[in-house]
Amino acid sequence: MKEVLVVKDTLKLQEIDPLRPTKAAFYSAILPGLGQAYNKKYWKIPIVYGAIGTSMYFYLDNNKKYHSYRDAYKRRLAGFNDDQYQYLDDSRLIQAQRFYQRNRDLSLLVTLGFYVLNIVDANVDAHLIQFNVNDKLSVAPDVYQNDFTAQPNVGLTFNYRF
Template sequence: MATSAAAQKPTGELRVSKDSTVVPAKKTVKIDPLAPSRAAFYSAILPGLGQAYNKKYWKVPIVYGAMGTSLYFYFDNNKKYNQYRDAYKRRLAGYNDDEFQYLDNDRLISAQRFYQRNRDLSLLITAAFYILNIVDANVDAHLKQFNVSDDLSVVPDVYQTDINQMPNVGLTLNYRF
């Protein structure tokens, strides 16, 4: 704080006046360096818990919807794969009284491969959503601590080139201390 002192009386009395141009102190944000790793750990333990830790509650249903949908397709494709596999095994054993009597052996093998591929793909997508859940919680916790004050701004700018005096559009980065 800037002060000015003026001795007006010879008795040693000192007058202090406040400077009117003093900028108020900025609000500081406490940074927790362990918050991103904690959010990622929580999401790894229970999907969606890291999003709740970051107070992004609207993301929790998205996490469970994505993982639940892909798990549903995994179990559905696994059930159909087992049905076609069991029917093919029964055909090899000499029985022909299954629910797929209208299909020949080549069609049963083709159906097995189709549902096996879809089952494996559904499991891969489930794992990708699980990893994405962890990464999202980590990145969101990092961005929560990111400085978004008015001291840093990006504004569009129109300027003329020195060569042909044509207007160009660009961005200007302003940083104030």
């Protein structure tokens, strides 16, 4: 009587949840960094808050300076000459307003860019978590000799073992 050995695959296959990337993106849209926490990439949360917080700081700072120069210019037009920028003439006040307004608008665009990047990062990371990288799959560089010219060729080999 023969014994039959049955070999079972020792790797446990994870089920793919197609809604996982959508949930991660939604969570990051609601609260920046929440999608990274959902993906269990906790080290990315300080980077998200650092990027968004720094750009928001520059937005608020440039907005405050823009309003300061604008208010000083408005007071000059109203006939007052007792503002904190007495050493500047009217053209310099206008130039300072434009400078800080442009920087404020640019800071807002950078803040929105980091917010969108946070959402995209959570979505892509959730997709990549489900990517199959078990031992049966392999990619290796391959250098072989061309049969006709005897020149070395470089390529990649994709292998799948059953």
